[in-house]
């Protein structure tokens with residue numbers, strides 16, 4: 001553990017940025033500089049581009065980077081899942097091949113877990129991977145895969161053994177999305193965007209050294225992925241925000257990236273409910289004078305504040321070396337409550353205008369986008385019901401759900417979709 | 420801002436947890452709640468002499484411990500958890516805080532040491548039969564004369580009013596309105612013209628009284644007609660403390676519901692294995708944790724005199740009001756028929772949840788206050 005003090009760190013980052021930040025640098029070259037200095041991923045281990053800093057201290061680094069208006073490394077989207085999985089389970093060769101390129105933004109990633117027959121229950125995957133002639137051959141279908149249409153690589157959960165129990169026949173792969181056996185079809189969502197896709201695999205190939213962990217050990221790696229996903233999803237994680245437009249080549253290239261690789265996420269801030277817009281909106285529409293609306297606004301703000309404070313309690317406990325609490329699932333559940341309450345309040349504030357979208361709608365359609373995007377938050381990344389199961393079983397130690405799928409080879413488990 | 424307790428604070432909590440488990444089992448709560456005064460003088464002395472809870476947030480110069488609202492919050496949270504029958508909230512929280520905020524040095528030296536030692540039991544008399552929790556609702560008048568004042572009017576919902584020795588009373592100059600003309604006074608229990616009438620409280624663990632004043636002689640506390648600000652501060656701090664007390668009770672209820680569900684069998688399985696029970700418990704955990712975060716934040720904000728105080732005190736009280744009652748409702752539901760019986764202990768906390776929901780203002784009232792300061 002590093003014991004760098006906050007001030008010393010701030011000074012170090014500041015002088016490094018003074019010496020190195022140049023808005024005319026090529027984006028990838030700039031990010032490589034950041035990575036080499038250890039400022040790209042300061043919480044990562046020393047050996048892998050990081051400085052072993054605590055999350056609190058890493059914030060200091062981010063603050064300084066933002067302060068000078070420099071571009072940071074690529075972090076948004078499922079690449080953060082790939083990074084977490086590689087750090088926890090990847091071989092040195094895999095880390096070598098993928099970690100740096102994920103931070104520079106050269107590679108983008110997608111998460112290939114959900115299928116037509118298995119969503120809440122990703123361990124029920126029926127996409128198959130068979131080892132033939134020194135490589136893995138993949139066939140099957142994935143569904144709801146965000147960013148698959150832009151992704152270079154995928155985190156794939158597939159079945160390698162049908163005669164074992166459900167969780168024991170799974171393996172975890174890094175699959176090249178740009179190959180003939182992979183077909184991606186975008187799906188249109190209820191909010192009009194098409195961020196997720198269905199993905200068909202027909203004898204797609206995976207190199208032998210792109211198996212993560214052991215053959216048959218895929219569920220453990222999947223669990224790491226899901227835990228990180230919940231944490232990142234919940235309102236305790238940093239939200240993706242609009243990026244300012246600034247002069248310089250580095251910024252121009254970063255905006256181009258935002259317009260393509262990050263395009264699937266433009267509506268993500270809206271699915272949180274955008275509590276930040278509430279008071280301003282209520283003031284502008286005069287609804288702040290309506291005591292009924294004021295009650296709902298106050299409820300929403302109280303909820304959002306207490307969720308934030310709960311997250312800070314959890315982080316403080318962690319920093320004090322106490323074991324992590326149930327905050328992952330609590331946070332995701334809380335995020336759903338906030339999003340729903342916010343959608344209700346935005347509707348009250350907008351009044352009849354809540355029926356309008358696009359240029360006719362309040363805030364140029366932003367409110368409409370909130371109203372039709374918030375339903376995603378209680379589904380994506382594990383539904384509210386699944387979070388409640390997790391809290392009840394893992395935190396409160398209540399009995400597990402009956403599981404008629406766990407006492408027989410996966411081959412014989414009842415499924416709603418034929419394979 | 421503090422987001423975790425220090426090891427000393429955790430230690431305080433665990434000492435108190437054990438002490439109240441020993442001294443305030445529900446058999447004791449049930450015995451005391453049937454008495455008229457509602458608390459036991461020996462227990463009250465024990466709080467001061469055995470575990471030294473006198474004057475938690477009173478400076479050492481006045482015989483207190485010199486700690487803050489965070490520590491006081493831990494004390495009342497543990498008391499709320501064990502439903503301790505005691506005039507602690509009335510005397511050590513409400514009255515003491517009012518004196519700390521309003522009194523001059525001489526008055527502090529006169530009152531605080533006796534309050535801190537437990538020798539005097541005081542309470543705050545501010546609400547009136549109109550049931551308003553804001554100072555605008557105060558109608559009691561104070562007429563000056565001969566260096567003292569004469570109070571006329573009626574105070575109601577006075578916590579432990581029937582057993583207190585000393586009242587801190589809020590009254591106004593005749594003809595004044597709103598937050599103008601308000602002063603605080605001290606009145607002894609035996610003052611001529613004062614009639615104390617116990618009220619029949621829905622929550623038998625929290626005794627309330629009505630005090631009728633007819634030309635009662637009173638001494639000014641603090642600045643003449645300058646009570647509005649110190650009193651508002653007192654109420655906000657008291658709300659943060661009541662929220663702490665309430666989350667202590669809510670957590671205890673949540674745990675008892677989980678314990679019961681883990682013993683009771685129906686349809687050949689534990690009721691805790693039914694998903695609707697599991698999901699209810701998950702929601703209860705989330706709600707109680709959120710309310711705890713709000714109460715802890717408000718206590719820390721009171722100590723730091725943070726910019727978002729008193730808004731966060733209103734927030735914490737509103738969250739606690741909703742959460743405590745909702746948790747109590749769930750807990751009865753999870754117990755089924757036995758949860759509706761007198762013998763089962765759940766109703767003791769249910770009634771405390773109900774009285775605390777309303778005491779010092781209900782959730783909607785506090786939300787309105789919060790948004791007024793927040794949006795200003």
Ligand SMILES: Cc1cc2nc3c(=O)[nH]c(=O)nc-3n(C[C@H](O)[C@H](O)[C@H](O)COP(=O)(O)OP(=O)(O)OC[C@H]3O[C@@H](n4cnc5c(N)ncnc54)[C@H](O)[C@@H]3O)c2cc1C
Pocket residue numbers: 110111112113114115117118119120121143144145146147196376379380381382383384385386389401
């Ligand atoms: C915007 C969006 C983006 C997504 N992106 C990705 C992605 O990039 N990669 C990926 O792999 N997946 C992705 N998903 C898929 C997501 O993880 C699944 O939709 C989700 O886990 C639910 O699975 P399902 O849709 O199959 O619903 P089902 O699992 O069929 O659930 C239907 C209903 O049954 C309930 N239910 C199921 N099991 C239980 C149980 N044990 N107890 C109680 N209730 C239960 C659910 O809560 C739900 O209400 C995305 C989804 C959305 C909405």
